[in-house]
Amino acid sequence: MQVIKYPGRQDWLTILKRPTFDVRSLYDKVNDILIDIKNRGEAAVSEYALEFDKVELSDFTVSQDEIAEAESFVSAELKEAILKAKANIELFHKSQIFETKKIETTPGVTCWQKVVAIEKVGLYIPGGTAPLFSTVLMLAIPAKIAGCKEIILCSPPNREGKIHPAILFAAKVAGVNRIFKLGGVQAIGAMAYGAFMPKVYKIFGPGNQYVMAAKQLVSLKDVAIDMPAGPSEVQVIADENAHPAFIAADLLSQAEHGADSQVILATTSEGLIKNVQAEIEKQLAVLPRREMAEKALSNSKLILLKDKQEIIDITNEYAPEHLIIETADYMELAEQIVNAGSVFLGNYTPESAGDYASGTNHTLPTNGYATAYSGVNLDSFVKKITFQEITKEGICNLGPAIEVMAENEELFAHKNAVTLRLKD
Incomplete structure (x- = not known):
């Protein structure tokens, strides 16, 4: 992992860049397959299942x-x-x-x-x-x-x-x-x-x-x-009181997802960075998905910053999918986070808990989309229909305002729909 010490704010966007891959040919290929499926239906699906899943099924x-x-x-x-x-x-x-x-x-x-x-x-x-x-x-x-x-x-x-x-x-x-x-x-x-x-x-x-x-x-x-998405990612915020072994484990838990994953540590403690590096090497040596994790670590950063405000600002700039805060004042820092998919607080809240069993949803915005998107929740599966009911009293109270607004937008049929009712 690359260690970056006291970067200037003008360099943050470059430092926080996610791994990128040329996907132009990929999109063209995928689009061709989708068009074929749309046109030929089941026959096309069966052919691609045989080609890509390597299995021929009658049902x-x-x-x-x-x-x-x-x-x-x-x-x-x-x-x-x-x-x-x-x-x-x-x-x-x-x-x-x-x-x-x-x-x-x-x-x-x-x-x-x-x-x-x-x-x-x-x-x-x-x-x-x-x-x-x-x-x-x-x-x-x-x-x-x-x-x-x-x-x-x-x-x-x-x-x-x-x-x-x-x-x-x-x-x-x-x-x-x-x-x-x-x-x-x-x-x-x-x-x-x-x-x-x-x-x-x-x-x-x-x-x-x-x-x-x-x-x-x-x-x-x-x-x-559900949402646009990219490779999985995690950011850890930690201070000198955090457990280096916990941090290393949290970083590796995301790194093992794939070569295009990214993990980041932001801290004001240079000593912590050195201890985390040592723990990563130690835990990586016995990790079954070591090769995949190593590739992800090559895209990842250990960032040393001047103070807590810089940590908060760089975190909101990055908008991580997963954010783990392992500091003594984690609740105070958490209150200032506005861009993150899911936040994990304290030394004993690993990101793995949210992945599996704590109750929150692990389908989250990646690639910086946490600036505008929520993770999957109950609202993701519903739509909300608005209703309104206006009585005679209501149209008398509201109608004149509607008439004025419609006339000024030069939408006279809109105005007339109200005027006729007011005359009724």
């Missing part, structure tokens, strides 16, 4: 027998952990249920909002080097609480045409309606255009660069998506 639907069989392969210990995580995720997301309030804005004029679930949602769950059964819980549970009628899940099968057993078990306990053995661009295309399954209205979930490109392309005119 892409996961049967109830397959779900039951998969459950037998999941250990009792993992089942118990999944159920505990499910309970916490449910509890936290149920707390987000919207309460409708009717507001009389003017005597005789009443306005309110009604929450309606998105009827059909599609969940994409990676199943390659890291089968993300935890993401099933993070997406399907709030979808179920919101009241989505159709929850469809796609995940790539292995060479034997099977989805990872833990993914199927998590899908069952979380309330997924239908599961399909499809991965990659072809899965996104199938959900967006309705091949093998009903066309969904919104697609959720992480994936590789091809999957993310496909999500962004279909979102231009065919279907909504």
